[in-house]
Amino acid sequence: MFTSAIVAALGGFLFGFDTAVISGVEQAIQRLWEINDFSLGMAVAIALYGTVIGAMFGGIPANKYGRKKTLFWVGILYLVSAIGSALAPEINSFMLFRFLGGLGVGASSVAAPMYISELAPAHMRGRLVALFQFNIVLGIVVAYINNYFMADIGPNAWRFMLGVEAIPALIYSILVLVIPRSPRWLIVIKGNIEEARTILAKIDPDNVNRAVTAIQGSIYSASTAKGRFFSKKYSFSILLAFSIAFFNQVAGINAIIYYAPRIFEMTGLASSSALISTAGIGLINLIFTMVGISLIDKIGRRSLMFIGSFGLIITLTLVARAFFSDTFEGVPIFLFFYIGFFAMSQGAVIWVFISEVFPNEVRAQGQSLGSFTHWMMAAVITSIFPYFTNTFGAGPVFLFFAFMMVLQLLFVWKIMPETKGKSLEEIEKEFDVKTESLPVPEEV
Numbered sequence: 001m002f003t004s005a006i007v008a009a010l011g012g013f014l015f016g017f018d019t020a021v022i023s024g025v026e027q028a029i030q031r032l033w034e035i036n037d038f039s040l041g042m043a044v045a046i047a048l049y050g051t052v053i054g055a056m057f058g059g060i061p062a063n064k065y066g067r068k069k070t071l072f073w074v075g076i077l078y079l080v081s082a083i084g085s086a087l088a089p090e091i092n093s094f095m096l097f098r099f100l101g102g103l104g105v106g107a108s109s110v111a112a113p114m115y116i117s118e119l120a121p122a123h124m125r126g127r128l129v130a131l132f133q134f135n136i137v138l139g140i141v142v143a144y145i146n147n148y149f150m151a152d153i154g155p156n157a158w159r160f161m162l163g164v165e166a167i168p169a170l171i172y173s174i175l176v177l178v179i180p181r182s183p184r185w186l187i188v189i190k191g192n193i194e195e196a197r198t199i200l201a202k203i204d205p206d207n208v209n210r211a212v213t214a215i216q217g218s219i220y221s222a223s224t225a226k227g228r229f230f231s232k233k234y235s236f237s238i239l240l241a242f243s244i245a246f247f248n249q250v251a252g253i254n255a256i257i258y259y260a261p262r263i264f265e266m267t268g269l270a271s272s273s274a275l276i277s278t279a280g281i282g283l284i285n286l287i288f289t290m291v292g293i294s295l296i297d298k299i300g301r302r303s304l305m306f307i308g309s310f311g312l313i314i315t316l317t318l319v320a321r322a323f324f325s326d327t328f329e330g331v332p333i334f335l336f337f338y339i340g341f342f343a344m345s346q347g348a349v350i351w352v353f354i355s356e357v358f359p360n361e362v363r364a365q366g367q368s369l370g371s372f373t374h375w376m377m378a379a380v381i382t383s384i385f386p387y388f389t390n391t392f393g394a395g396p397v398f399l400f401f402a403f404m405m406v407l408q409l410l411f412v413w414k415i416m417p418e419t420k421g422k423s424l425e426e427i428e429k430e431f432d433v434k435t436e437s438l439p440v441p442e443e444v
Helices: 002-024 026-033 037-057 059-064 067-087 091-119 122-150 157-163 166-176 183-188 193-203 205-217 232-250 253-258 260-266 271-296 301-325 331-356 360-392 394-414 424-436
Strands: none
Touching: 002 026, 002 037, 002 067, 002 091, 002 122, 002 157, 002 166, 002 253, 026 037, 026 091, 026 157, 037 059, 037 091, 037 360, 059 067, 059 091, 059 360, 067 091, 067 157, 067 166, 091 122, 091 183, 091 331, 091 360, 122 157, 122 271, 122 331, 183 193, 183 205, 183 360, 193 205, 205 424, 232 253, 232 331, 232 360, 232 394, 253 260, 253 331, 253 360, 260 331, 271 301, 271 331, 301 331, 301 394, 331 360, 360 394, 360 424
16 A cells, blocks of 8 residues: 555656756746747746646546556656657747646646545545655755756756656656556446455455445445536535635745746845755755644644644745845745745645545546646746736735735635544545535535
8 A cells, every 4th residue: 555655656756846847947948049028937837737737637537547547647748748848949849848747747636646545544544645745845856956956067958957857757657557456446436346355455454344335335326426516515525625726826836936046036146046045945845744744644634724824924924025125134034934834734735635525426526626726726826927026026926925825724714624534435424414504506
């Protein structure tokens, strides 16, 4: 179980590397191809638009062909994207291959957390699913280190920054071939109880019959579930997945990760110092993601979100104040604390929480909804960030992010439930009770 979770989570490493490596490339391609700020924003965000499409439709192959096969083809997309974008002769082909990589990121954010959550026992599910986020952050750190050490190797350094991703992509694609299929997918979608029982016997041999019975008890007939995802039955789950994914991005995390060198240069740091500070962000992200993983099954998802919300409000407000007053000495420290609070809360919780809140029969659609919301917001914010900071200044932008975190705090306080230590089927039963009290029409 642990080995399978690690392999699936390695898709997160490629996810993180692919999204962060662009931070060391964006200024080079702007100079090389002489593109304006708007075109640069699109070149950076094009992978995110691919991610939106991958997330939107990633649930389809994950349901039809299985989580395992979907993860294999995700690895192939990463491989093709890495090679193609590194060799791109002009901006359009560059954007095409970055788009393909984005498809892989989107599909990975659907299939990997879902696969791990369906494999893991309740008492370990938070930590195991959060391994996906840990690998995302590890990929980000490696991308930053990669960018720093390759920055001075010549005018084509950016091509090597991108192309090196092909190596882990190939390794990942091979490793995925040896992991088992999801037992819940086998029972709920394929009706293959015997293979699922064999896999469950390796995971938790003392509770095989109980697990099989619980999974079978959660099944709705295909005619009942078909076409009814946006219905009252799933409305509470949809609200939760949409909200946590929305707030994840309006915290400004992807804008900061993608444009970290640019932000630090705005504070007066030299280019080399900005890259070092960016690597520091990656390291803080990694350390506090591990903190979040260690706590997520102990104090719970909701408690981590409470702590994180307060920390994000304070740090974003301090960064906004620094830009309004043109006193930048504390900005790197504020951003380091910001990353720490984000990593241990939203970063550790999001993929775990989305993978938990939907019933077995619609988990693929629900994971797609959450991932789609997350990446749609990421694409929009990443696209407009350079324009808004250049037009209005960084102060108002960071103040907006801080206000959004106030709204997140209200969501956590009033709406977000705790899911730690409960099986997926137990969570489903609790949500059925909550949904009955919601004033939502029968069909939305």
